[in-house]
Amino acid sequence: MSVTNSIKEVSIKNLSKIFGRGAVKPGESYGAPGVGSSTAISVFTSITLIFLWWFITNMGWIQPLFLPTPEAVLKKFADVWSEEFAGSTLWGHTKASLFRVFGAFFLACVTAIPVGIAMGVNRIFRGIFDPPIEFYRPIPPLGYLPLTIIWLGIDDVQKITLIYLAVFAPMALSARAGVRSVTIEQIQMAYSLGATRGQVIWHVIVKGAMPEIITGMRIGIGFGWTTLVAAEMVAAEAGIGHMVLSAAEFLVTDVVIMGIFVIGAIAYMFDLFMRFIEKKVVPWKGKM
């Protein structure tokens, strides 16, 4: 009885928080949307989803062909770790994919960021790069995949190029937007202290654009992972995308799901790493 009562109490309290009735406690601010930690809830959701998956599959409500059990997926992880599947072990596939994604990401970093900055500070660069970037940006990589094969063949150069193109546009546009976040006072300040144009670009504009540049890198690497499977669709010998697609052909659903989890986990870990870098590099973000 008391348990149901307390549950009722909690839910009423939360409802009043959500709909902004009743005054808040000192230290909270009235009407602030979405305040408070969500970690516990997220953990709860994840566990619930996995539990539901485990429960439904173990009850035999869904055929393993459509959705294998979590245990089966975990076992496949161990199996493919030691035995080859679709031409390579899991580590071999992962290595091939990491090389493609991070190779393309690295190339995009050293080209897209300077191009974006140049577009932001110079009308000639903006005039040159704006039409091609804006033209190809909305085209899905699958759309120009055939063209990259005709031009570049089917080896890693083609795959890295495809991923690179997907990563380049969001990174360049973020860097360009970052230039605009620098205030005119900061630029005039530097000139009034005797700065040259080059000094203003390096010491004020590039550094001031860092928050957007890092955001662009996070968005860019996301596009990279999205494009990976497309890049590995045609004539790959190794790669997580290749592994997943081969498994799908033979309806080995547990490998398909395992591959998806591996991509998701790596992407998520890298994003956590980027957030850590962001905190180190731009601790002032959003505070001024």
Next chain:
Amino acid sequence: MSVLELKSVSVIYPPATKTGEDVHALENITLNITGNDFVVALGASGCGKTTLLNVMAGFIQPSSGEVLLDSKPIKRPGADRGVVFQQHALLPWLNVIDNTSFGLMLQKMKTDERTKVASKYLKLVGLEEFQKHYPYQLSGGMRQRVGLARALTSDPAILLMDEPLGALDALTREIMQELVLDIWRKTGKMVFFITHSVDEAIFMATRLIVMSPRPGRIIKSYNLDFYQRFFKTRDARRVKSQQEFIDVRQEVLDIIHGDEIRIDQG
């Protein structure tokens, strides 16, 4: 001794819309700043104060007339004119000492040397304890003090201050007025200071120029000595409540206000 001269300076902005007319931001401004002048420009918004400062800083080229610093025409911004902005314009990725020595870093001064110079000026503005803090950890008044210290590090001939206290709360503003005056006295720099606070203008100026908008021009100029009374008594509030101060304030307000009425009718 340095001299900043403006000779019949006019600035005309192109029309904002296609059918609009040219905007005469400044018309025929002649002004000499020299010695240890503390010139305050006062006026309602849109009277061309900031345009005037931008011309002196070398950000805007006058449409006609001449701007000379020590007989040499001002063509671009430079370290011989220190600018203090209304929005501090600190770089959030640098700590206080690096923000202060930013200009010296641009001049490629060695690190320990520029730290020494910057510390000296940080001490002058009372922030020697905050060298390692970042701008987002400072209050508005402290940020402005860093901006002031930074402008001083390159030892400019003149300080150009564009409503530097405009964004501060009333109490901080009073403290900062005294601080700016003290620093002006200690460094002996010429100052050109913009404000729209009548009290602040009268209190701080050696020379007060009252400006009026459309076209921006100087309609009245005063030589004042209330800052001296402050130096003698160290009591700013008493100085500001003296009958003479109130009289000047009334007169200045009448001029500004009368001008507005005339414009409204015209």
